[in-house]
Amino acid sequence: MQFAIKEISKAYTKQTGVDCEIIIGSSGKLTAQIKKGAPFDILVSADMKYPEELFTSGFTTNKPKIYAYGKLVLWTMIDSIKPALHLLKNLDVHHIAIANPKTAPYGIAAVEILKNKGIYSSINHKLVFGESISQTNQFIVSKSAEIGFTSKSVVLSPKMKNKGNWIDLDKNDYSPIAQGIVVLKNRAMQKNDAEKFYNFIQSATAKKILVNFGYSVK
Structure with missing residues (x-):
């Protein structure tokens, strides 16, 4: 997701004027850092397991949402x-x-x-x-x-x-690779901007970028 997220972040900044700082890492390591209080506002993950884990543990403001499917x-x-x-x-x-x-x-x-x-x-x-x-x-x-x-x-x-x-490879030969996003509770002051990004990644603009990078969207 590191390639597509850069383009999505640029489009979000252009539309809202809000700058994004992207921290790239495996979902498992980022989740561990979040649980220890890392100052992140959103988790964008290629594995729904980790957004679900953070939601269940009370670290998010909302349920995880699927934003795309990997191929x-x-x-x-x-x-x-x-x-x-x-x-x-x-x-x-x-x-x-x-x-x-x-x-x-x-x-x-x-x-x-x-x-x-x-x-x-x-x-x-x-x-x-x-x-x-x-x-x-x-x-x-x-x-x-x-x-x-x-x-x-x-x-x-x-x-x-x-x-x-x-x-x-034929998508019928493997289970859908659902990718998820959640807004985190760690920084309440950034909640509004984080929720805007959460909504933006599901917008027509972001979906077009995701499709261009080979993802499927609904």
Whole structure:
């Protein structure tokens, strides 16, 4: 979400005059910091688990709201490789990067696809797990892994657009990757601006940005 959120924040500032400071990190680590009193106003997460956890624990002013659904792609930076699921069984592919399914929704989705296609058991020894989708991207970009699963928003970002080869994966082969937003209680003075952003991310302007970055919205 780090790429799309920058564009959404710029559009929000342009419309409201309110500047945004973006703190990038894994949802789990940010949630832990919030519980310890970190001065954040909003949590925008690729994993609904953490906004739900903060809401249940009393750290938010509202229930988590789904603002978009992530899409999974198969991506490589090696020019000679044309991404395809059946290619993962190829003997020339030694490392396949995915986000850790224990902590990352994109990792869960990747494992679901592999199991639904009946190839998980034959290639699971090749899997290289990133702590987050960001670390997974590093494995792919550095070519430490010949190929890997990542978010479509990454391959459509200004920094990565037109780099490497990627394919969309059938959304019917994995559970929806719901992404959520909550307003936090930590800084009451910023509540109005935070709620404006919470509403803005569900506006037509923000939805257009999200779609351009490969997300699906309702």
